[in-house]
């Protein structure tokens with residue numbers, strides 16, 4: 001019945017008390033080069049990527065109605081991640097800079113920054129990404 005289909009799954013509970021997961025997602029981009037000497041194909045040669053980093057922050061809304069100001073996410077990611085990797089040779093930043101190892105390093109840097117991220121996704125190409133979740 002259409003009228004029942006529109007009813008809340010939790011009748012009697014307001015939106016403020018309903019247990020839902022609310023997340024913020026902000027995207028960042030950076031350019032970097034790397035070499036994967038162990039790779040059997042052309043990734044063993046020096047090449048670059050236009051990386052895309054998707055940062056997800058989960059939390060409760062505060063009295064302002066926000067989890068965290070998007071500008072604060074940008075400031076922390078810029079300082080703790082982008083300033084370290086943008087326009088660099090990643091092999092000089094971390095050993096064996098695969099997408100998997102790089103996203104794990106980004107997680108450590110954002111922990112150092114005190115950012116309460118819940119998921120990170122690092123896109124190496126339009127089709128290939130590594131995702132880290134807590």
Ligand SMILES: [Zn+2]
Pocket residue numbers: 034043047048049124
């Ligand atoms: Zn590559």
